[in-house]
Each structure stands twice: as C-alpha cells, then as structure tokens.
Amino acid sequence: MEKKEDKCWRTHVAFLPMPFQGHINPMLNLAKHLVYKRVKVTIAISLSKAKFIETDNSKITVELYSDGSEDGGESRTLDSYLKHFKEVGTKNVSKLIENHLNSKYPIKCLIYSSVIPYAQNIAKQYGLIGASFFTQSCAVNSIYYHVYHGHLITPVRGPQVSLPGLPVLETHELPSALSVFYPDQEDRSVLRLLTNQFSNVEETNWLLFNTFDKLEDEVVKWTAEQWPEKVISVGPTVPSIYLKNGPEASKHDSSHYIEWLNTMDSGSVVYVSFGSVTKLGEDQIGELAWGIKRSNMYFLWVVRDEEQHKLPTKFQDDISKQGLVVSWCSQLDVLAHKAVGCFLTHCGWNSTVEALSLGVPMIAVPQHIDQPTNAKFVEDIWRVGVRAKVDDKGVVRREEIENCIKDVMQGGRREELKRNAVRWRELAKEAVDEGGSSDRNIDNFIAALA
Structure with a gap:
C-alpha cells in the first residue's frame, strides 16, 4: 500500500x-x-x-x-x-x-x-x-x-x-x-x-x-x-533539534557519559575530542593528559580505542574523580549539554561549526589540513576561543594546555568568549x-x- x-x-x-x-x-x-x-x-x-x-x-x-x-x-x-x-x-x-x-x-x-x-x-x-x-x-x-x-x-x-x-x-x-x-x-x-x-x-x-x-x-x-x-x-x-532546543536536545539521552554530565554544574566541564581521523603522537597525548589533569577542571575526553594505549600508565585511575575517558560519544549531545563550558578541539570544520552553532567556546589545538586556518578564525575573527601555542617540536606542552583551560574556563576572557559564542549560536540559528x-x-x- x-x-x-x-x-x-x-x-x-x-x-x-x-x-x-x-x-x-x-x-x-x-x-x-x-x-x-x-x-x-x-x-x-x-x-x-x-x-x-x-x-x-x-x-x-x-x-x-x-x-x-x-x-x-x-x-x-x-x-x-x-x-x-x-x-x-x-x-x-x-x-x-x-x-x-x-x-x-x-x-x-x-x-x-x-x-x-x-x-x-x-x-x-x-x-x-x-x-x-x-x-x-x-x-x-x-x-x-x-x-x-x-x-x-x-x-x-x-x-x-x-x-x-x-x-x-x-x-x-x-x-x-x-x-x-x-x-x-x-x-x-x-x-x-x-x-x-x-x-x-x-x-x-x-x-x-x-x-x-x-x-x-x-x-x-x-x-x-x-x-x-x-x-x-x-x-x-x-x-x-539542537539549534532550537539547545541543552534540552540531550536531556533524555541515557548514555553513561550524558548521565555523568547530568551530575555536573553548568559550564564546569571541558570536552576534549580530536575527531574520528586525527592520530596524535604518544608525546602529545601525554602532554594533553597531564595538562588537563593539572587544570583541576572536570573533563570528558574522547580517546578512540586504537589510541588509548598512548595514554599515560594508570592515568584513568588517577583521574577517576575528575574526568571521564570514553572511546566514542555523540558530539552534538555533549556540546549541547549545559555542563560543558568549553571544547578542546583539533578544529576540524564539522567540529568547529557544531561548537559555534551550540555556543561553546573553544581551545584550538589544530593538527593538519584545514585546521590551522579554522583555528585562526576561532581566535582572531570570531573571537570564540584561544589557540594553544606549540613548542619548537610542534607539541603543545602541559603548561600551555593547563593555562588555556584556565583562561577559557576561569580567566578574564571567560565572559567575553562566552558572550561571543552565544552570539554566534544565535546567528547560526537565525540562518536556518x-x-x-x-x-x-x-x-x-x-x-x-x-
């Protein structure tokens, strides 16, 4: 019929x-x-x-x-x-x-x-x-x-x-x-x-x-x-649904990471993800791990299964009360969640657009292809985030990670970045x-x- x-x-x-x-x-x-x-x-x-x-x-x-x-x-x-x-x-x-x-x-x-x-x-x-x-x-x-x-x-x-x-x-x-x-x-x-x-x-x-x-x-x-x-x-x-409903979009998701986010205060969590393709060196993953830990911020970090062996020994045991490491998550559901205060990202275009559309400030750690240019726009043109600085070996060290997280989550630029991010969220919604x-x-x- x-x-x-x-x-x-x-x-x-x-x-x-x-x-x-x-x-x-x-x-x-x-x-x-x-x-x-x-x-x-x-x-x-x-x-x-x-x-x-x-x-x-x-x-x-x-x-x-x-x-x-x-x-x-x-x-x-x-x-x-x-x-x-x-x-x-x-x-x-x-x-x-x-x-x-x-x-x-x-x-x-x-x-x-x-x-x-x-x-x-x-x-x-x-x-x-x-x-x-x-x-x-x-x-x-x-x-x-x-x-x-x-x-x-x-x-x-x-x-x-x-x-x-x-x-x-x-x-x-x-x-x-x-x-x-x-x-x-x-x-x-x-x-x-x-x-x-x-x-x-x-x-x-x-x-x-x-x-x-x-x-x-x-x-x-x-x-x-x-x-x-x-x-x-x-x-x-x-x-x-994400543009119209914002935080309500993931309200009824029963995934364990959403349930974990539900226990957190508004804007208190750093979401960390480098997409589905980027492969970080063991040195860079180690610096990220200790920089995130030293920030003393709550965090949700996506580390794909094939990358998890690069995490420092016993890292997940050390941060059991501070953060959650998962192999996959629904990125839109996470970015839409009220607990997320910033996104530490490689600045792939899809991730960048999603963060802009959901009003989430960013810490840009670009790796390759289009990401360095996207990171330039994130910091200098749209003014919704900061770019982490690399050393002479091309690695972002733990001190830089720690400082960037604190700058976006607690520092003097926090309100400015959030205000700009919210403005772009409204403009994205207006466009569609x-x-x-x-x-x-x-x-x-x-x-x-x-």
Whole structure:
C-alpha cells in the first residue's frame, strides 16, 4: 500500500559523500533538512562505512554500494584508495542511480562531495542536476582555489599571505599541505585531492557550502562573484533539534557519559575530542593528559580505542574523580549539554561549526589540513576561543594546555568568549530558521530542482 507521504514529495535528490566520516555527517544532516522540506532523499553509503551510519529519519533511504575497500582496502595509500574508488565505487553508484530511473520519483539531482568532481560525469550521464558539496570552510576552499589556478605557489615560504576576502594569514595559519614544513607524499596527495575540487566547477550546476552568510561573509561574497548563480551557503548543517532546543536536545539521552554530565554544574566541564581521523603522537597525548589533569577542571575526553594505549600508565585511575575517558560519544549531545563550558578541539570544520552553532567556546589545538586556518578564525575573527601555542617540536606542552583551560574556563576572557559564542549560536540559528539566509537558499535550490 502506498504511504501517504509518498504522494507529496516535491522532488528526489541523491547524495554521494566521499566515504569518510567528515563528509558523510554534514551531508546526512543536509539530507534531513531537505526531507523536512518534502524532498525525497537517497544517500549512497559505501559498504565499508555502513556500520558507522545511524539515521533516526526513516524517510531517508540509505542505499549501500561497494567502493572496493571492504577487504581492508582503506589501508592503501590515499592515492591508491582514490584510484580504486574512482574505478569501482562510481561504477556501482551509477548502477544505483539507474535503478531509480523508472521509479515514481526518479532522481533529479546528485549532490556529491566536492573532492570527487568526476561524480559530475554521473550526473551528466543520466541527465541529472549536479551539485558539488564543499565540506570545508569557504575560506579554506578559496585558498585551494588560488593554489589550483597558480595564484599561490606551494610550498608557501611566507611569512604572510594576502588573498581576496580573507584576513592576512601567517604561513603556519594556512592549510598544512601548503606549507614547506609538510613535504611528505601524503600531504602532496591531500593537496592534489583538495585543489582538484575546482577541476570542473564550470560544468556543475550548484556549489554548496557548509557555512552561513554572516560567518564567512566576505569570502562567500568573493566566491559567489567567481561563479554567479551557482554558490549558496546551506549551513550550518546541524540538526535543527539542537539549534532550537539547545541543552534540552540531550536531556533524555541515557548514555553513561550524558548521565555523568547530568551530575555536573553548568559550564564546569571541558570536552576534549580530536575527531574520528586525527592520530596524535604518544608525546602529545601525554602532554594533553597531564595538562588537563593539572587544570583541576572536570573533563570528558574522547580517546578512540586504537589510541588509548598512548595514554599515560594508570592515568584513568588517577583521574577517576575528575574526568571521564570514553572511546566514542555523540558530539552534538555533549556540546549541547549545559555542563560543558568549553571544547578542546583539533578544529576540524564539522567540529568547529557544531561548537559555534551550540555556543561553546573553544581551545584550538589544530593538527593538519584545514585546521590551522579554522583555528585562526576561532581566535582572531570570531573571537570564540584561544589557540594553544606549540613548542619548537610542534607539541603543545602541559603548561600551555593547563593555562588555556584556565583562561577559557576561569580567566578574564571567560565572559567575553562566552558572550561571543552565544552570539554566534544565535546567528547560526537565525540562518536556518524559516526565512533565514540558508533556509532561503535551500528553498531556492529545491525550487530549481522541482
């Protein structure tokens, strides 16, 4: 029997995220926004990532395909994996789209991760509208644009770089793969991947950015001037329940870490996480551990299972009354919790946007790729946090960690940082509220598809 809601879809959109968590999560959140606006959504997820995907929205269709890495292929070098994905994954995604051609709601648009620009060929093959989704900030992507076109020569030797729509950046504030200090093959591969996002932007119909107008106003305007009528900001791609309900969003979560947070005073806990990919050296993890402990602040620290052996011996016994170490948590539920007073973060774009959207001040400890640039904006442009200083070996020492935590949680800047964070939370909510800038952009996008 036909479901009632099946009669009222406005159009059908397929999502193809690169099979990395940092690409899947924001695209899945955008998919939820589209479903709310009566757009039928199918999201293609590789078999290798299927176990990591959770969606509480039964109206989103998840279709699985092989990217050729189920046998451990992700252990290949980045170049090898990408070559294999292009050969195997896109062929299987094409079959997936073909299966919908004669359905009641054939797919009208393919939204794909910008780092797989050749997905535009799939859209063209089946007569679909193509939309490239950029998962990093507009500022960072504009830097890659200048590298791609030869306006910025790498490795950048400094000391400063001045580009349209951006503040003056020190060399160490640029994405890591641009710097002379990161000459290895993996970083060259990453740089090639990220600059190639612009290899066929003239052919795609839309360029979608996970940002909002007031967050990156100048560089969004500059980017829109390069591709008139194509560029739109659709962020923050944070589920609306968190933007609307704030601390209430996680109120009924029974996870042990939420129950632990429920026992804490408002703003008393430091949340520490370096995302799903970043691998810290044992030295850095040790310095973090003792710096956090020396701050005497309560903390919740996410240390992935494969990283926990790097923790100092008996550390978890030493801090049993001060903090909690977990291997995973729902980051949005934690950031939305009233007990969390600051976020010690690597400044990945998803984490940065989530903290901004939920009004949480940050301690920036950037590691690689876009994170140094994001950290620059956190401290100097949005003024919602502090950047931890590294020593001559590139390590943030325990004294610096301790001082940064105390500065944000207790120091003279605490009220200023919190006030600014709350302001950005309100602006993020305003952008996605009905009639807000991103909401209007999404409506215009849908209207162009229908």
